[in-house]
Amino acid sequence: MTSLDVGGLTLENPLWLAPLAGVTVPAVRAFFRRLGVGLTHTEMVSAAGIVMGNRKTQDMITSPDGRDRPLILQIFGDDPALVEEGARLAIARGGFDALGINMACPMPKVFRKGSGAKLLESPKRAREMVSRLGSLGFPLWVKLRKATAAHPLSTAAFCGLLLEAGADHLTLHGRTAAQRYEGHADVEAVLALARAFPGKVSASGDVYAVEDVLRYLDGGCAGVFLARGILRDPFLVPRALARLGYPFDGSLCAPSPEREIDLLLELGRDLKEQQGERFALVLLKRFVSCMFKGFSGASVFRRAVATEMNWKGLEECLIGAQSLFRS
Ligand SMILES: Cc1cc2nc3c(=O)[nH]c(=O)nc-3n(C[C@H](O)[C@H](O)[C@H](O)COP(=O)(O)O)c2cc1C
Numbered sequence: 001m002t003s004l005d006v007g008g009l010t011l012e013n014p015l016w017l018a019p020l021a022g023v024t025v026p027a028v029r030a031f032f033r034r035l036g037v038g039l040t041h042t043e044m045v046s047a048a049g050i051v052m053g054n055r056k057t058q059d060m061i062t063s064p065d066g067r068d069r070p071l072i073l074q075i076f077g078d079d080p081a082l083v084e085e086g087a088r089l090a091i092a093r094g095g096f097d098a099l100g101i102n103m104a105c106p107m108p109k110v111f112r113k114g115s116g117a118k119l120l121e122s123p124k125r126a127r128e129m130v131s132r133l134g135s136l137g138f139p140l141w142v143k144l145r146k147a148t149a150a151h152p153l154s155t156a157a158f159c160g161l162l163l164e165a166g167a168d169h170l171t172l173h174g175r176t177a178a179q180r181y182e183g184h185a186d187v188e189a190v191l192a193l194a195r196a197f198p199g200k201v202s203a204s205g206d207v208y209a210v211e212d213v214l215r216y217l218d219g220g221c222a223g224v225f226l227a228r229g230i231l232r233d234p235f236l237v238p239r240a241l242a243r244l245g246y247p248f249d250g251s252l253c254a255p256s257p258e259r260e261i262d263l264l265l266e267l268g269r270d271l272k273e274q275q276g277e278r279f280a281l282v283l284l285k286r287f288v289s290c291m292f293k294g295f296s297g298a299s300v301f302r303r304a305v306a307t308e309m310n311w312k313g314l315e316e317c318l319i320g321a322q323s324l325f326r327s
Contacts (some may be wrong), residue, residue, distance in 0.1 A: 001246050004038075006199070006222045009070050009098055013038035013246050014217060015237055017203060018225035019074040019100065019143070023283070027270035029068050033228065034263070035237040036248050039223070040071050044102045046183075047077035057092075063095040064272025064274065072141055074100035077154060078114030080125060084132040090205045091138055097138035104204075106177035108143065116310035117145040117177035123153050134166025142170040143204065143225075146189050148178070155189065156196050158179075163200060171198070173204040173224055177319025181228075192241030208232070213240045232290040257298075257325045260291060261318050268315065277311040284314060297324065 004011045017024060017032045018042035022105060029040040042060060049057030063071060073096040077083035080250025087099055105116030112118075112156075120125040133140050142162050147155040159170050174185035174195050194201040203216035204225035211263040213236075227322045230236050251259070265286060271280035288305045292298045301321050308314040 004222070006202070007098065007141050009039065011038045011185055011302040013241060013244070014221075014223035015213065015240055015244075016202070016223050016225055017041060017230070018227040019072075020227060020231075021045055021105075023231070024273055025271070025279075026064055026068060027274050028283070029265060030270060031070070031263070031267040032226075032234065032237060033068060034248070034266075035234055036241045036254060037226065037237055038070075041069060041070065041100060042073050042096070044074045044105060044116075045086075045090075047075045047083040050075070050089050051082060051087035061090050061093060061095075062121070069140045072096060072098045072100040074143070076102035076105060076110055076115045077126075077129075080129040080132050083129050083225055084136070087133055087136055087138075089264075093138060096228070098141055099136070100141045100143060103131065103142055103144040104173050104246055106180045111177065118159060120145065120147050120151050120153075120177070122322060123158055123161055126158070127161050129239055130162050130165040130167050131287075135167075139168045139248075141169045143172065143173065145173050146175060146179050146186055148176050150176055156193060159193060159197060159201075163197060169202065171202040171204050173225075175205055180234045187215060187219075188215065190221065194222075195222040208236070210236065210240045210243050215245070217244070231286065234287070234291070235265075242308070243256070257292060257295065258322045259324075261322050264288065264291075264321060265315065265318055268311070268318075272311055281308070281311050 015037050016039035017037045021043045024041055045057055045060045061073060073090055075086055075133050102116050103119045110116040134255060147158055172190045174187060174190045190203045199222055201221055203221040203225040207213060207224055207226055209230040213224050238248055241248045242253050264287060268280045268284045271283060290301055292302055304317050308317055
């Protein structure tokens with residue numbers, strides 16, 4: 001399989017880890033790299049936080065793993081000049097391959113301040129932001145939500161404006177901001193945009209099965225952002241890669257519970273080291289609660305994991321389950 005040239009990046013495949021606040025920290029990115037994703041994103045990072053030298057923000061833009069490439073740093077903000085300044089500072093630190101702008105977040109703490117999906121209401125400001133960031137000489141990706149009749153521009157017109165202003169690639173999450181994460185994503189809206197701007201559009205929204213990936217790619221999207229679907233079932237990545245004909249470790253398509261636990265332990269230990277025990281505990285519990293289903297002892301195992309209150313207990317529970325599954 002040849003690599004893909006998309007939005008100024010050369011990528012091994014069209015399956016990409018979406019930006020997920022509170023989730024796509026370096027250890028999680030490394031985990032999904034091991035499962036085959038061709039591109040990763042940081043969590044969304046506040047441009048103002050970068051400029052103010054906020055400690056937590058500095059950590060978010062530091063990538064300790066040189067193998068986690070290509071990596072997109074996604075930033076958000078309302079003021080084009082401030083976003084540009086934040087982007088300049090982040091670029092100077094290095095470690096990533098493209099800038100992403102968040103015009104998709106509907107959550108009040110971002111939206112109410114004029115950032116994220118709120119930018120769909122201000123096409124002029126959105127255009128200025130893109131044009132300033134485009135001049136930094138870094139590939140520029142914009143992730144956005146579907147516009148509604150109440151917006152000044154349709155989704156396609158807004159996207160045309162961003163591309164003219166210098167965006168290299170667009171990803172449409174086929175929900176409106178008002179939907180937040182509820183209801184269905186409008187797959188047709190994403191495919192219509194991909195047809196309108198061939199090669200320039202990727203898809204986000206409701207990717208839970210290999211068929212969902214194929215629907216977007218067959219419909220003309222350049223790539224697919226994997227989000228809640230792979231938090232429930234991380235092995236969707238290798239299964240979709242296999243279906244698309246990408247060479248990959250086939251044993252990961254349907255791994256044994258023991259192998260799944262091995263991979264989770266590796267993730268958990270990395271998380272504990274990089275983010276601390278509490279983060280590792282919460283995230284691993286989240287994975288286990290969705291992953292281990294459909295075999296004898298699975299629900300007992302999930303319940304046992306859910307009751308663990310510290311990392312050591314969780315680790316022991318996972319290791320203990322391995323020998324149980326083996327016998
Ligand atoms: C916990 C969580 C955090 C998210 N954080 C971000 C983010 O930081 N930046 C962003 O552009 N989208 C973010 N999203 C949206 C996802 O990238 C994706 O567009 C959305 O979940 C739709 O895909 P899905 O229906 O397949 O989950 C987040 C979604 C979730 C569930």
